[in-house]
Amino acid sequence: MxxxxxxxxxxxxxxxxxxxxxxxxxxxxxxxxxxxxxSPPDAIAWSQYPPAKLQSHPLPVAKSQNLLQSPTKPQQSPPKYETTAAFAKYKPRYLVVAVDPSNYGARYTTDVNGVPVNNQPIIVIHETSNSASSAVNFFQTPHEDENVQASYHAIVALDGTVIYLVPPEYRAFGAGNSVFVGADGEETVQTNANLPPSVNNFAYHVSLETPPDGRGNNFLTAHSGYTDAQYHALAWLIAQSQVPGDRITTHKGVDRSGQRVDPLSFDFDKFMTLLDTYRQVSPVYRTTNQTSDNPT
Incomplete structure (x- = not known):
């Protein structure tokens, strides 16, 4: 070759x-x-900001070692609530917005005096008093003054958009001087010696955007109310939690300053009816509890 x-x-x-x-x-x-x-972007966002599960998660070490940790005891019974087919069909628009770190903090396992706290979660419903964008802008602004720091975990806009702000494993500064009165009596936790005790350590704060006719006047006692889209989105959001109806309250209901009356014109019955549409007591939970109530 x-x-x-x-x-x-x-x-x-x-x-x-x-x-x-x-x-x-x-x-x-x-x-x-x-x-x-x-994996669509929404899957990532949902993973990072669980809607309203209010379950504890390990947190990074911050200002204190007494941070809320995952429960050490195994769960004694299955979850009480499960979402429904109506919940699966309803998919509101949502946004994920970062909040300045000065406006939220860690959840604690002890109060300011070192006394252990283990309150079950509550949900506190607010209204923004102005536009949703105005509230978001405020939460994104750094505030060194502890008396000014504020945030919600989520806002529901007039069109039903859910705006996720503070992840549920963190403590949003939604209620200052506040106490929740439930089946176990008065519940509140003081985590800052310079501020009154509040429900923030065990609360999930969600706010409804105030309608235009309710803005700019701090002396209003009523306004036109909230849109159907807001009621549906609020019920859909809370349906994802295991918080029972008797631990869902309002800012007015927990306030002890005498200055908070929100959410104005809120139809609690309408909201609870929708909540029952989007979640129900799990048959497994019901069966388990019936079995434990009637041992053979």
Whole structure:
């Protein structure tokens, strides 16, 4: 075989291998792109900001070592509530917005005096008193003054959009001087020696955007109320929690300053009816409790 013929064959074989390698690399790049974009952005957002589960999660070490930790005892019974088919069909629009760290903090396992606290979660319903965007802007602004710091875990806008602000494992500064009165009596926790005790350590704060006719006047006793979209989105949001109806309250209900009357014109019965539409007592929970109540 002449040298030229041999060299030509070597070159041709090399070109074939190169072409094959390029084809394989292109195929892998396409697969990688498909795998990377397979999870929609909303899945990531929901994972980072669970809607309203109010379950404790390990937190990074911050101003205190007494941070809320995951329960050490195993769960004694299955979850009480489960969402319904109506819940699955309803999908409100949502946004995830970052809040300045000065406006929220850690949940604590002891109060300011070192006394252990283990309050069950409550949900406190507010209204913004102005537009949702105004409230968000305030929460995104750093506040060094502890008397000014404020936030909610979520806001429900007039069109039903759910705006997630503070992840539920953190303590939003939604109620200052406040006490919850429930089946176990008065509940409140003081976590700052310079501020009155409040429900913030065990509360999930969600606020309804105030309608236009209710803004700019601190002396109103009523306004046009909230949209159907807001009621549905609020019920949908809270349906994802295991907080019972008797531990769902309002800012007015827990306030001890005498200055908070929100949410004005809130139809609690309408809200509870919708909540029952979006969640129900789990049959497994019901059966388990019936069995434990009637041992053989």
């Amino acid at each position: 002449r040298f030229n013929d041999w060299a030509t064959r070597v070159i041709l074989i090399s070109l074939v291998f190169i072409a094959l390698s390029v084809t394989i690399l292109i195929g892998e790049a396409r697969n990688l792109k498909t795998e990377t974009t397979a």
